[in-house]
Amino acid sequence: MKTRSTARTLSEKIFELKKKRKAVILAHNYQLPEVQDIADFVGDSLELSRCAEKTDAEVIIFCGVLFMAETASIICPDKKVILPDKNAGCPLADMITPEDVKKLKKKFPGRPVVCYVNTPASVKAESDIACTSANAVKVINSIKEDEIIFIPDRHLSEYVQRKTDKKIIHWNGYCPFHEKISTEDIEKAKRNNPDAKVMVHPECRIEVIELADAVLSTSGMIKYAKETNSKKFIVGTEIGIIHRLKKENPEKEFIPASELAFCPTMKTITLEKVLWALEDLKPEIKVPERIRKMAMSSINKMLNLV
Numbered sequence: 001m002k003t004r005s006t007a008r009t010l011s012e013k014i015f016e017l018k019k020k021r022k023a024v025i026l027a028h029n030y031q032l033p034e035v036q037d038i039a040d041f042v043g044d045s046l047e048l049s050r051c052a053e054k055t056d057a058e059v060i061i062f063c064g065v066l067f068m069a070e071t072a073s074i075i076c077p078d079k080k081v082i083l084p085d086k087n088a089g090c091p092l093a094d095m096i097t098p099e100d101v102k103k104l105k106k107k108f109p110g111r112p113v114v115c116y117v118n119t120p121a122s123v124k125a126e127s128d129i130a131c132t133s134a135n136a137v138k139v140i141n142s143i144k145e146d147e148i149i150f151i152p153d154r155h156l157s158e159y160v161q162r163k164t165d166k167k168i169i170h171w172n173g174y175c176p177f178h179e180k181i182s183t184e185d186i187e188k189a190k191r192n193n194p195d196a197k198v199m200v201h202p203e204c205r206i207e208v209i210e211l212a213d214a215v216l217s218t219s220g221m222i223k224y225a226k227e228t229n230s231k232k233f234i235v236g237t238e239i240g241i242i243h244r245l246k247k248e249n250p251e252k253e254f255i256p257a258s259e260l261a262f263c264p265t266m267k268t269i270t271l272e273k274v275l276w277a278l279e280d281l282k283p284e285i286k287v288p289e290r291i292r293k294m295a296m297s298s299i300n301k302m303l304n305l306v
């Protein structure tokens with residue numbers, strides 16, 4: 001078992017080596033608390049990639065999952081992007097392939113493809129424009145065509161469908177951990193905490209979304225918790241975010257909607273792996289240049305809108 005002093009030693013070694021390597025450590029909002037605590041920046045995938053772009057660091061230690069490190073590599077091709085555990089994948093991102101997108105385009109010609117950021121670089125490369133959960137509605141409404149293919153999250157696309165007059169062609173992907181949050185979980189949490197605000201992620205089932213006071217991305221939740229007067233929040237997303245919410249709002253209470261909303265691949269990154277990544281500068285995530293340029297075009301179209 002790791003003791004407090006071991007954890008301190010590891011952090012010290014990480015700080016020392018980080019300086020030597022001219023590295024920056026980025027951690028997603030769903031990472032383990034101790035990983036978030038040693039990071040230079042904590043945020044959602046796009047915020048982190050934009051941080052990576054702005055820093056002078058030569059090396060980016062990306063504590064997140066593969067598609068996030070790929071996004072950093074797409075946006076910052078001149079920097080070395082290291083994902084401390086190569087097996088940290090995203091089950092939702094893996095529910096669609098570039099071949100699937102090619103088939104969809106053949107089946108529905110002339111319909112632009114909007115891809116959620118939770119997709120492999122090769123899928124972004126086949127798409128017309130990317131989006132995050134924070135800007136999906138804005139991205140969809142910016143498109144001139146009336147029918148749009150939206151990949152890969154069926155819940156996010158169902159949510160967006162309710163917010164737009166465009167007709168959305170859905171793909172049947174889903175996040176297995178957001179799907180674990182049920183209406184019964186929310187109803188029970190509300191019964192036990194009638195004074196709490198309910199915030200949920202749009203990767204949740206639509207019937208869960210219908211019970212929420214606010215439907216938000218992780219960055220949206222961080223902002224909402226800070227700016228809303230309520231002292232209590234029921235949180236319908238991956239439970240890793242609770243650490244940051246509590247840290248930034250010590251006077252407020254955050255109740256996970258379900259303890260089952262736990263992403264095991266997000267949690268494979270440990271302090272030991274961060275240290276090894278700094279020592280070996282491996283495993284590096286590098287998107288091949290042809291794919292990178294095509295994927296960058298979908299990301300740039302989104303960035304020009306927001």
Ligand code: CIZ
Pocket residue numbers: 028043044045046117118132133134201216217218219
């Ligand atoms: O873009 C991200 O980081 C994801 C996957 C979720 C969110 O809402 O921040």
